[in-house]
Amino acid sequence: MVGDARKWSRKVTETSHALDLEKGVFTWDDPKRIAASLKRAAEESPRRKGTVLQSAMSILNFYINRAGRDLDPERRKILEQAKTELRALCRERPD
Template sequence: MSGSNAGADQDHRWSAKVTRESDALDLEEGVFTKDDPADIAASLKRSAERSKRRKSDPYRSAMSMLTFHINRAGSNLSDRQRATLEAAKDELRRLFHKA
């Protein structure tokens, strides 16, 4: 590959691989496309608590995957979906009894 897109293409492949093969969580299919922040947070919490491969506590694993998705999706997220995912962070904090 040549030009300025080579790094972007490489980053895209890297993020897809992390999402597929990460030791953090086995995520429910479509979790990040749900419309309800509570549904997203509950799914992430279930995945984090069930995972035997995660490297940190369930709360940190769930929040990390959510933040990773928001950061990697970047400008591809609609304003509505970004707001939903940000609200899911608050819901995760509530579900895990964090301030």
């Protein structure tokens, strides 16, 4: 089952139509750049449900949660910082 779950989450991450993400966005080292990219993807998506912040945060949380224990602690720290940056970006200009 674990293998099936990993295949499922990988497929969702790669083929989801919720947001069109820049390639490698979750591997970048700059939390501000990650947040800006996720915000831009949410703003541009005609399929978005909810606010820009909700949509962008949802995909970020999905990635973090699916990685689980396998997520490198430094990568997790960067992605958690991206959440803070995303909130700040979305506060500056509401959708």
